[in-house]
Amino acid sequence: MAITEPRPLALPSGEGEFTVEHPLGVFERPKPRGGWRSWLTTVDHKKVGIMYGAAALFFLLVAGSEALLIRMQLWSPRGTLLSADAYNQVFTMHGTTAVFLVVMPIGAAFMNYLVPLQVGARDVAFPRLNAFSFWVFLMGGIFLNSSWFLGGAADGGWFNYAPNNGVLYSPTHGIDFWNIGLILTGIASLVGSINLIVTILNMRAPGMSLMKMPIFTWMALVTQFLILFAIPVLTSAQFLLLFDRLFDANFFNVAKGADPLLWQHLFWIFGHPEVYLMILPAFGLVSEMLPVFSRKPIFGYPFIVFSGVAIGFMGWGVWAHHMFVSGIGPISVTTFSLTTMFIAVPTGVKILNWTATMWGGKLRFTSPMLFSIGLVTMFTIGGLSGVSHSIAPADTQQTDTYYIVAHFHYVLFGGAFFGFMGAMYFYWPKVFGYMLDEKWGKANFWLLLIGFNLTFAPMHVLGLHGMSRRIYTYDSGYGFDLWNKVATIGAFTIAASVLLFIINIFRSKAKARQLPPPGPDPWDARTIEWMVPSPVPAYNFDPIPTVTRVDDFWYRKYGETEDGRLVRVAATEDVVQKAEGDHDVHLPSPSYWPLVTAVGLPIIGYGLLYTWWLCLIGGLITVAGIYGWALEPPDDPDAAHGDDHGPDEPAADEAPASEAGTGEDAVDKEPETVG
Amino acid sequence: MAEAIAHHRELMAERDAHAEHAHIEHDTNTGISNTKLAMWLFLGSECLLFGGLITTYLLYKNPLEGPTPEEIFDIPFTSTSSFVLLMSSLTMVLAVSAIERGDHHRLRVWLTATALLGGTFIAGQVYEFTVFYNEGLGFTTSRFSSAFYTLTGFHGVHVTVGIIMLVSLILLSLRGHLPEHRSETVEIVGLYWHFVDVVWILIFAVVYLIP
Numbered sequence: 001m002a003i004t005e006p007r008p009l010a011l012p013s014g015e016g017e018f019t020v021e022h023p024l025g026v027f028e029r030p031k032p033r034g035g036w037r038s039w040l041t042t043v044d045h046k047k048v049g050i051m052y053g054a055a056a057l058f059f060l061l062v063a064g065s066e067a068l069l070i071r072m073q074l075w076s077p078r079g080t081l082l083s084a085d086a087y088n089q090v091f092t093m094h095g096t097t098a099v100f101l102v103v104m105p106i107g108a109a110f111m112n113y114l115v116p117l118q119v120g121a122r123d124v125a126f127p128r129l130n131a132f133s134f135w136v137f138l139m140g141g142i143f144l145n146s147s148w149f150l151g152g153a154a155d156g157g158w159f160n161y162a163p164n165n166g167v168l169y170s171p172t173h174g175i176d177f178w179n180i181g182l183i184l185t186g187i188a189s190l191v192g193s194i195n196l197i198v199t200i201l202n203m204r205a206p207g208m209s210l211m212k213m214p215i216f217t218w219m220a221l222v223t224q225f226l227i228l229f230a231i232p233v234l235t236s237a238q239f240l241l242l243f244d245r246l247f248d249a250n251f252f253n254v255a256k257g258a259d260p261l262l263w264q265h266l267f268w269i270f271g272h273p274e275v276y277l278m279i280l281p282a283f284g285l286v287s288e289m290l291p292v293f294s295r296k297p298i299f300g301y302p303f304i305v306f307s308g309v310a311i312g313f314m315g316w317g318v319w320a321h322h323m324f325v326s327g328i329g330p331i332s333v334t335t336f337s338l339t340t341m342f343i344a345v346p347t348g349v350k351i352l353n354w355t356a357t358m359w360g361g362k363l364r365f366t367s368p369m370l371f372s373i374g375l376v377t378m379f380t381i382g383g384l385s386g387v388s389h390s391i392a393p394a395d396t397q398q399t400d401t402y403y404i405v406a407h408f409h410y411v412l413f414g415g416a417f418f419g420f421m422g423a424m425y426f427y428w429p430k431v432f433g434y435m436l437d438e439k440w441g442k443a444n445f446w447l448l449l450i451g452f453n454l455t456f457a458p459m460h461v462l463g464l465h466g467m468s469r470r471i472y473t474y475d476s477g478y479g480f481d482l483w484n485k486v487a488t489i490g491a492f493t494i495a496a497s498v499l500l501f502i503i504n505i506f507r508s509k510a511k512a513r514q515l516p517p518p519g520p521d522p523w524d525a526r527t528i529e530w531m532v533p534s535p536v537p538a539y540n541f542d543p544i545p546t547v548t549r550v551d552d553f554w555y556r557k558y559g560e561t562e563d564g565r566l567v568r569v570a571a572t573e574d575v576v577q578k579a580e581g582d583h584d585v586h587l588p589s590p591s592y593w594p595l596v597t598a599v600g601l602p603i604i605g606y607g608l609l610y611t612w613w614l615c616l617i618g619g620l621i622t623v624a625g626i627y628g629w630a631l632e633p634p635d636d637p638d639a640a641h642g643d644d645h646g647p648d649e650p651a652a653d654e655a656p657a658s659e660a661g662t663g664e665d666a667v668d669k670e671p672e673t674v675g
Numbered sequence: 676m677a678e679a680i681a682h683h684r685e686l687m688a689e690r691d692a693h694a695e696h697a698h699i700e701h702d703t704n705t706g707i708s709n710t711k712l713a714m715w716l717f718l719g720s721e722c723l724l725f726g727g728l729i730t731t732y733l734l735y736k737n738p739l740e741g742p743t744p745e746e747i748f749d750i751p752f753t754s755t756s757s758f759v760l761l762m763s764s765l766t767m768v769l770a771v772s773a774i775e776r777g778d779h780h781r782l783r784v785w786l787t788a789t790a791l792l793g794g795t796f797i798a799g800q801v802y803e804f805t806v807f808y809n810e811g812l813g814f815t816t817s818r819f820s821s822a823f824y825t826l827t828g829f830h831g832v833h834v835t836v837g838i839i840m841l842v843s844l845i846l847l848s849l850r851g852h853l854p855e856h857r858s859e860t861v862e863i864v865g866l867y868w869h870f871v872d873v874v875w876i877l878i879f880a881v882v883y884l885i886p
Contacts, residue, residue, distance in 0.1 A: 125709040194716045202703035202712060228720045236727030240825070249814060249821035251731065256818050257739040266727055630843075 041590035043127035046536055048134050049113030050431065052105045055138055059101035062145065064495060066094035071455075071491040074484045077476040087472035088155035089174065093145070095158030096178060099278065100185050101141045103412060106420045107281035108137070108192060111220045113431065115196055117529035117536065118214045120205025120544050125198040127588040128629065129191050135598030137188035143602040144181030147174050154178035157470060159271065160241075162252035162263035167245050173609050176245055179238045180605040186231045186238075187601070193224040193231075200224075205528070208547040211305070214527040215298060218305050219284030222312040223277045229316075230273035237266035246608060261326060268319035276315040278412060279379075280308060282419025283350060286372045289426050290354055291551070292525045293369035294361025295566070299353045301550055307346035307353075314343045324392050325399045333392045340390035347383055351376060366523070367441030371422025374449055378414025382407055385460065400470070403463025409456045421448065421501070429522045433535040434512030440504040447497035454490025458483035520576040526554035533579035542583045593632060597625030714863045718870045721833075725874050728826045729881055736882075738817035747807050748883055756799035757879050760834070763792035764872045767865045774858040782861070783848050789868065790841040793834050800831050823882065830878055833871045840864045 039047060069090050073079040082090060116124055124130045147153040154174040156165045165175050200221045204213070213221075241263070243249035250256040252263055291298045298304060320328055320336040354376050363369070385407040389395045398404055421444075429435045462483050467474060474480050521530045528545055529536075531553050549555060559569040603618030703709060736744060770785035804824070812820045844864060847853045853860065 126713065190717075190720060194713050194720075197716055198709050198712050201705050202707070202709050204704050228716060229723050232720050232724035233727050236724050236731075239829075240731060243821065243825060247814060249825070250818045251735075251821055251825075253818070257735075258818050259734060262731060262734055266730075 038590065040595055041131075041592055043123070043131045043588050043590055043594070044538060045112050045116050045124045045127065045130055046431070046538075048130050049109045049111075051134055052112055052137070053109035055134075055141065056102050056105035056109060059097055059105070059141060060498070063094055063097040063102050064498060066090050066097065068491055068495060070094060071488040073472060074474070075488045076485070077474055077481060079473050082472060084472045085152075085155065088470070089148075089153040091470060092155050092157055092160075092174075092178075093148075093153045096144065096154065096182070097141075098412075099158060099274070100182060101144070103278045103416050103420075104185075104189065105137060107223065107278065107416075108133075108189075110216075110281060110285060110420070110423060110427070111196055111223070112192075114427070114529060115199055115217055115220050116203070117532065117540060118217045118527055119200060119203060119208060120528055120541055120547065121199060121203040122540050122544075122585070123588055124195050125203060126195050128591050128594050129195050131591070132594035132598055133188045133192035133195065135595050136191070136601060137185050139598050139602045140181045140184030140186075140188060143184060143605055144177055147177035147181075150177070159264075159267050161267075162241075162258075162260035163254055165241060165245075165263070166252055176242070176609050179242045179245070180602075180608065183235055183238050183242075184601055184605065186235050189227045190231050193227040196220060196224045197228065204547075205541075205544050206546045208552075211302065212547055212550050212552070214550075215287035215301070215304055215308075216281075216284035216527075219280045219287070219308050222308050223280045223284075226273045226277040226280075226312055226315065230270045230277065233266055234270035234274075237263060237270070240266075242608075261323075261328075264323050264326060265319070268322045269316075271322065272319040273315045275408070275412070276311055279416050280311065282375060282416040282423075283308065285419050285423040285426075286354065286375050288527065289368045289372045289422055290357045292426075292523050293364045293366055293372070294358050295364075295524075296357055296361040297526075297551055297554075299356035299359075303349055304353050307349040310346040311343065314339065314346065318343055321389060321395070324395045337390050337392045341387065344383060344387050344390075351380055351383070366425070367436070367438055367445055368422040368426035368523075370442060370445040371418050371425065374445065375415055375418040375422070378410055378418060378449075378452070382410025382412075382414055385410065398463060400468055401463035402459040402467045402469055405469050406456050406459035406463060409452075409459070413456070414452060418448070421445075424501075426523065429518040430529065430534045430536065432509075433517060434509060434515070435518050435522060436504055437508045437511065440500060440507065444497050444500045444504060447493060447500060451490050451493025451495075451497055454493060455487050456490070458486045458490075462487075519572075521553075521572050524557075524572070526551040528553045531556075531576050533577065537579060537583065538587055539583055539585035542577065542585055591629070591632060593625050593629035597622055597629060600625060708859060711859060711863055711866070714866050718866065721870065721874075725826075725829070725877075728822075728829055729878065732822040732826045732882060735818040735822040738819035741816040741820060742807075742810055742812045744819065744823075744882075745886070747810050747812055749803070749806075750883060752799070753803065753879065753883055756796050756803075757875065759792050759799070760796040760872055760875055763789045763796070764869050766792060767868045771858070771862050771865050774853070774855060774861050777855045779848060779853070782853075783845055786841050786845050786848070786861075790838050790845070793838045793841070793868075797831060797834055797838070800827065826878060826882065830871070830875060833874070837864070837868050837871055840867065 039051065042048065069082060070087070073082045073087055073090075112124070112130065116122070145153075150173065152172040152174050154160060154177065155170055155172075156175060160175055160178060164170065200213070200217055210218075240249070240251040244251050244253065250258055252258050252260055254260060287298055287304055317339045318336060320332055321340045324333055324336075354372075358373075385403070389398060389404075389407065425436050425441050462480055463469075465479055467478070467480050474484075518534055520533050522534075523530075528541075528547065531545060532541060545552070553575070556575040557568060557570055557572055558566050561567055600618040600620070600622030603621065604615050605618075607614030607616070607618055703712075705712065707715075766785045766788040770782055770789060773779075773781035773785055812823075814820060814824050841864065844853065844861060
């Protein structure tokens with residue numbers, strides 16, 4: 001047996017990475033230089049985070065335009081801007097884009113950028129997988145939206161209920177694009193969640209036990225666990241639907257005895273954890289901002305943490321409150337009514353903690369603070385209307401009306417989006433090295449707050465008056481006219497405030513040339529990400545700090561007297577890390593392979609819809625990408641490598657592990673995308 | 676007061692002086708390597724994927740038309756192929772044990788055996804599908820047939836991916852790229868392989884054995 005013939009094994013020592021100079025002979029190893037190419041090949045969690053954010057802002061404009069189309073159509077009775085069919089596609093894609101391509105990736109942007117900084121790591125656990133996540137997400141988003149130009153988009157609502165999602169009722173490829181596009185973004189989320197969980201659990205700075213982690217990192221951890229377990233449920237449901245639509249399977253074919261409720265159950269078992277995984281990152285961000293601008297530690301750190309964890313668990317037991325009118329029976333309705341009432345408790349705990357954090361603090365009403373307070377108040381309104389859904393008889397009246405639309409926009413727009421906007425203002429100097437203009441920021445906030453309430457508060461009234469959602473027009477005489485006009489005006493006010501934000505970015509950048517740089521710690525903040533220079537250098541920390549308590553950075557600057565008064569013990573300049581000097585830190589090298597591997601996947605998707613040849617081509621690209629990836633060492637042996645930073649260098653023990661793992665993991669993902 | 680501040684600074688300086696030292700001692704905070712933890716998380720996620728598919732099968736196991744499970748299943752045949760797959764877990768354990776002892780020859784023997792046993796299982800599945808198809812159970816025949824082929828097919832794809840990983844390991848080992856200190860790679864592939872086996876036990880019980 002030649003195969004088992006003993007051969008001398010190379011690499012007896014620890015210096016054991018075999019090197020392939022030109023993997024597969026196609027690409028030279030990309031060199032870490034500047035320019036646009038460095039973005040395509042980057043594995044730096046900060047650049048990946050920025051790309052997530054930029055892509056999410058682009059999709060925000062797409063989803064926002066779709067929202068404006070909806071509002072213009074509903075401006076007056078018998079609107080004629082959109083046909084019924086076009087309206088179906090627009091609101092479906094508005095919801096899908098907003099959920100999967102705006103809120104989730106903005107959360108991913110912050111988590112990618114901040115989690116390694118907050119835990120004191122040089123990068124995420126698997127830098128190349130991180131880049132792969134982003135590229136797959138982008139490919140999925142583009143694939144989904146390409147349906148507009150290829151015969152029409154999905155038209156069944158963002159949840160695409162069966163049997164409406166069958167070929168019989170939706171004969172275009174729209175729902176197929178929706179299926180495959182979201183399977184791709186699902187792969188991205190799943191890979192990203194594994195990456196971030198490992199980063200948080202395994203790569204914390206010395207001394208940072210779990211209960212000393214910043215709250216945003218805690219919420220990121222809960223969020224990523226929700227993603228880890230929720231996404232595969234959606235993926236399995238989407239495979240069933242895909243097989244139904246492409247290969248005539250019978251999962252939702254009522255003629256063969258299928259049960260359309262199966263789709264609803266699978267979708268909402270995914271869908272309800274989904275709403276928590278959208279809001280929790282924003283909760284985490286607000287928990288970072290409120291203490292900074294109140295100059296007080298967060299009130300009840302363990303309560304905030306454990307209520308977040310409790311939301312993570314309880315979020316799995318409430319899905320059927322989306323289905324009270326589907327005939328699931330009185331026992332189920334009662335059960336899910338009760339669980340839904342209970343889940344309001346941990347959320348209420350958080351609201352209390354935030355309020356108590358501000359209580360008695362020295363409040364500074366900066367734009368991040370304003371947006372944070374906006375979240376606390378607007379989310380509370382949304383939370384209260386949410387509790388009203390838990391009362392099943394009332395919910396029966398509210399289902400499929402604008403009351404529901406009002407509710408989830410209050411929690412996801414008034415909640416998540418306000419938090420993200422505040423965090424943009426808060427972290428902008430850390431990420432880009434210049435402050436966003438505060439005056440414009442405040443104008444941005446007030447315009448958004450007014451526009452938001454003008455748009456969504458009237459929807460409560462419309463819903464209680466009985467106006468159905470997802471109906472492309474209405475007759476006059478039902479009392480819908482006035483409030484629809486108000487909502488449309490509000491929608492354009494929101495658009496104006498988003499425009500203000502974009503102008504502010506460029507204006508502040510131009511103005512920043514005359515201003516002094518903001519320095520590492522412009523807000524007098526509390527957590528260790530503010531110790532590093534702004535913008536953050538590629539290596540993050542040098543040296544890695546040791547953490548002794550929550551808000552470690554704050555207590556490097558401030559101490560307490562015996563009677564509990566705050567007293568400064570060190571100047572900020574003395575405790576922050578310096579950008580100058582020689583920081584020759586060994587970092588993961590850039591790579592083409594994540595991008596190559598990701599590019600193959602949407603081609604497989606097009607192949608499934610049009611011609612099998614494309615599947616073959618896409619599959620070959622992806623397989624080539626995976627093998628190129630597996631055979632490429634994670635660190636370029638030629639890259640600069642300073643010995644003076646040996647002790648705190650994570651690459652020494654991580655490198656072999658991540659090299660092997662990324663290869664195998666990528667192989668695992670492959671069948672899900674082809675199958 | 677000033678004394679307190681000076682003391683505080685001293686503490687800070689002392690703390691950071693020990694930082695680097697602290698970092699070398701712990702490879703990771705949990706003591707589990709990044710890659711292994713990632714594989715465990717991935718498998719946790721896979722549980723939910725199979726959970727969705729198994730639930731679907733349970734809902735649709737009684738067809739309204741076409742052959743029923745009782746008519747077509749050949750329990751002795753599938754039991755045999757299940758046994759083959761279970762034995763492959765044993766050979767996988769032996770492979771991991773071999774590389775940990777530094778026995779590269781036996782590592783390749785056991786990896787090859789595992790891949791062959793897995794291949795036998797897949798061959799059995801292909802044969803079984805062919806027989807069922809000829810007996811009138813197409814993918815689109817009934818709700819049962821769609822659910823059955825999708826569930827077992829997904830599992831078959833997972834086994835196939837496992838075989839590809841095993842063959843990759845064998846090739847790496849033959850080229851001398853799998854030294855002892857990378858034995859964890861084998862162990863992690865082993866984790867995946869055992870998971871796929873455990874899932875099959877569940878599927879075999881739910882689909883074939885429970886009436």
